[in-house]
Amino acid sequence: MAPNSKDIPIPDQGNKNVNLNEIKLPADIGTDWEFKRPWVWKNIIGFILLHLACIYGIYRAIYYAKSITSIWALLVLFGSGEGVTIGGHRLYAHKAFKAKFLTRLALILLHTVAGQNCMYIWVRDHRLHHKYSDTDADPHNANRGFFFSHMGWLMSRKHPAVIEKGKTIDMSDLEADFLVMFQKFFYKPMYVLFALAIPIAVPVYLWNENYYDALFVVYFARYILTLNITWLVNSAAHLYGTKPYDKNFGAVESWFVSFATVGEGWHNYHHAFPWDYRAGEYGTHYSLTTFIIDLLEKFGFVYDLKTTPGNMIEQRVYRTGDPSCKEKVQDGKIIDINGNEIDPKLQLKLKG
Structure with a gap:
């Protein structure tokens, strides 16, 4: 996916007035199994x-x-x-x-x-x-x-x-x-x-x-x-799903959830890059919601759409992604983990 030079995302959603030293990281909080x-x-x-x-x-x-x-x-x-x-x-x-x-x-x-x-x-x-x-x-x-x-x-x-x-x-x-x-x-x-x-x-x-x-x-x-x-x-x-972008997240890629929610099921990507308006790497091809946003932009109702640069996605995949979920190139065709060919124009060409 080609980078969008318009958008440099700022992922921090926290309170800038809060002393970060006083806030536990997620790993420190964890899940207390004895809490009822x-x-x-x-x-x-x-x-x-x-x-x-x-x-x-x-x-x-x-x-x-x-x-x-x-x-x-x-x-x-x-x-x-x-x-x-x-x-x-x-x-x-x-x-x-x-x-x-x-x-x-x-x-x-x-x-x-x-x-x-x-x-x-x-x-x-x-x-x-x-x-x-x-x-x-x-x-x-x-x-x-x-x-x-x-x-x-x-x-x-x-x-x-x-x-x-x-x-x-x-x-x-x-x-x-x-x-x-x-x-x-x-x-x-x-x-x-x-x-x-x-x-x-x-x-x-x-x-x-x-x-x-x-x-x-x-x-x-x-x-x-x-x-x-x-x-x-x-x-x-x-x-239930795969973790091609970050295997450390609980969030997964789910085609079923994406179908039911018209585009919100590519959740491993979304948690890796939450600022991306597409909420998934492949944009409108897999998300009716993204298509509607693109349509709204075309008519001037929305603007300043943020996306994630392709090299950032690739680096994240190879740094933290689950190796078994990476797309592969076979005989010049880009193949997903299910063996189906993906449109090269929509697919980030990952190295096999």
């Missing part, structure tokens, strides 16, 4: 009921709701998901590019529809996850297993390390953003309006869908499916 997290039963009961409502909503979508209602639910799911991946993740958490006011407004509204807390808290937790990945200071420490990193972390009390280190995360850039702080202050009424009322009203008033089906299909089923797709990045993308 108290369960939050109202959250447990809430998630059980929401998942049952989701299953019932899928049932209503198959047998009772109008087809156009299911299509609308999928569109809302996709749009809200992009509010998380483009807005919360790549724009605000990692500052991988810049966006104009109306673009930021649209992304924050879509992020609100996703219902994954306000942008401010989402970004704080994600920056904390990167800084202390797979330790007790990581909100969804994958070392505690699939269920915990998927949703169990939301059913139990935070580890004290999460609270302590969360206070050290620099959030000054979000605090200076009017839209982010407006959403933070008015998050609950905004959620009711944009995640619940409007998505349900559209099928009810535009094509006379039954209110009952609109509620269960467009809200409950759509919402819980969105959550579980997002959670796969915390769970499956930290447990």
Whole structure:
């Protein structure tokens, strides 16, 4: 991948005012296997009921709701998901590019529809996850297993390390953003309006869908499916896959997660180069989200896209990557670890 001379990334996500000597490194924090997290039963009961409502909503979508209602639910799911991946993740958490006011407004509204807390808290937790990945200071420490990193972390009390280190995360850039702080202050009424009322009203008033089906299909089923797709990045993308860029990370490359999340599953690369707006080495070829960002740039809605120089990727692969995951050149063709040929224009030509 050719380097982009426009972008020199700054990977530090920490608080510049904090004495680094007073902060333990991730390796020092580790995972305390004897620590027992108290369960939050109202959250447990809430998630059980929401998942049952989701299953019932899928049932209503198959047998009772109008087809156009299911299509609308999928569109809302996709749009809200992009509010998380483009807005919360790549724009605000990692500052991988810049966006104009109306673009930021649209992304924050879509992020609100996703219902994954306000942008401010989402970004704080994600920056904390990167800084202390797979330790007790990581909100969804994958070392505690699939269920915990998927949703169990939301059913139990935070580890004290999460609270302590969360206070050290620099959030000054979000605090200076009017839209982010407006959403933070008015998050609950905004959620009711944009995640619940409007998505349900559209099928009810535009094509006379039954209110009952609109509620269960467009809200409950759509919402819980969105959550579980997002959670796969915390769970499956930290447990099952390859580590071609850094074998020391828990994060892995997962084609399944990338397919489900339209581009967020190339997680070993992302943790190695978190500032890269592509969130994967191969760009749009493997990420619909990256394609959308490129399209937004073409029309002037976003700009200053950060990428990683090809020589930096190559050096990282040969310095820290898992040797068994390196791509090889065979008979003049670039072959991935599964034996499939990769488009030479998209593939960094690694030495076999």
